Amino acid sequence: MKYEQDKLNYKFSWFDWFCLWYPPGWLILFNRHWQRYHADPDGWNCLEYILFLIPGGFYLALLIRWLRLGCRFPRQGNEEFNPNYQQAFRQEILAPIAKYYFRGELKQGENLPEKAPLIVAINHAGMSFPWDFLVLAYLLGETRNWTVQPLAGVSLFEHPWMIWWLPPGWSKVLGGVRAELDDFAEAVSQEIILLYAPEGIRGPGKGWFYRYQLETFHPSFISLSDRYQIPISPVVCLGSEFLHPWAINIRKVGKIFGLPFLPISFLMPVFLLFPSMGVWAMKTQLCYYVQPVCLPNNPTDSNHTNAYRRAQELKENMQKQIRELNNI
Structure with a gap:
């Protein structure tokens, strides 16, 4: 869709600021912003938003919405990536969260290349909504005025919980790329x-007791870097382990519900009372350290064995940086 100039400024009301500082309200912010720019007759309404803020109220809001829609799921649209909406979301919603809540900092930015194409490889953790990704995307956009597209788990696109939480197509419109090889x-x-x-879902799913320990890097990004001659910019993130501290992953139960991971922690009773907090995370400072660029090899020299070896070498280099920065 084309954006009219007079619609390119989402004004924070007192209610929006309240939602920003009251954890169950973050889901309201995301949906209200979407509805400012998109016609969404199947979306949440004002009464349902109010119920989000009351213990147990989300379940009543979900029932009301389901009945309002004629006992069906929200309709799936044929949405496509929209850089204009990504920019609006970055400036109007991500900015206050990244600056004042997660206090995101990009360090050693001189190691960033000047232009695309580029694969930005980051260690991933937290067992929560991917705030380490979103904050880095915001910082890269502010630093280089880049349009950044994150590779996101399939569950962010099509899991039933996500379809009810957020507008259908939300992840795709914001630039999300499905974490499947063809995409x-x-x-x-x-x-x-x-x-x-490169750790995939194993990164955020490893849990608190394995914090700061990188999982095996999948070599696909090395192979694609070589094939298309695209440099890789490794970025070490500190602070993401505290997005959901003291959490452990109940893998077998998570699989029953089709979840990429099922965290259990002292916060879970609160999440059961306020399911809208699924897009929230604990307050922590997210610091990103940009490492020197890794240039691609000649495509004729690329093979799976070589790609796997180089991926694990990069993992060890990033692991070393994490230990040094944390004084482990």
């Missing part, structure tokens, strides 16, 4: 800034 390869071939976690 990954297509995105890289389009010469974009792609934000990627």
Whole structure:
């Protein structure tokens, strides 16, 4: 859709500021912003928003919305990535969260290349909504005026909980690329800034007792870097382990519900009372340290064994930086 100039400024009301500082309200912020720019007759309404803020009220709001929609799921649209909406969301919603809540900092920015294409590889943790990704995307956009597209788990696009929480197509419109090999390869071939976690879902799913320990890096990003001659910019993130502290992953139960991970922690009773807090995370400072760029090899020299070895070498280099920065 085309954005009219007079609609490019979402004004924070007192209610929005309240939602920003009251954890169950973050989901309201996301949906209200979407509805400012998109017609969404199936979306949440004012009464349902109010119920989000009351213990147990989300369940009543969900029932009311389901009945209002004629006992069906929200309709799926044919949404496509919209850089204009990404910019509006970045400036109007992400900015106050990244600056004042997560206090995001990008360090050693001189190591960033000047232009696309680029694969930004980051360690991923937190067992929560991917705030380490979103804050880095915001900082890269502010630093280089880049349009950044993150590679996101499939559950962010199609899990039933996400379809009820957020507008259908929300992740795709904001630039999310499905974490599937064909989608990954297509995105890289389009010469974009792609934000990627080589650990995959194993990173945020490892839990508190394995914090700061990187999981095996999948070699696909090395192979695609070589094939399309795209440099890799490794970024070490500190602070993401505290997005959901003291959490452990109940993997077997999570699989029953089709979840990428199922965290259990002291916060879970609160989440059960306020399910809208699923997009919230604990307050922590997210610091990003940009490492020197890794240049691609000649495509003729690329093979799976070589790609796997180089991926694990990069993992060890990033692991070393994490230990040094944390004085472990």
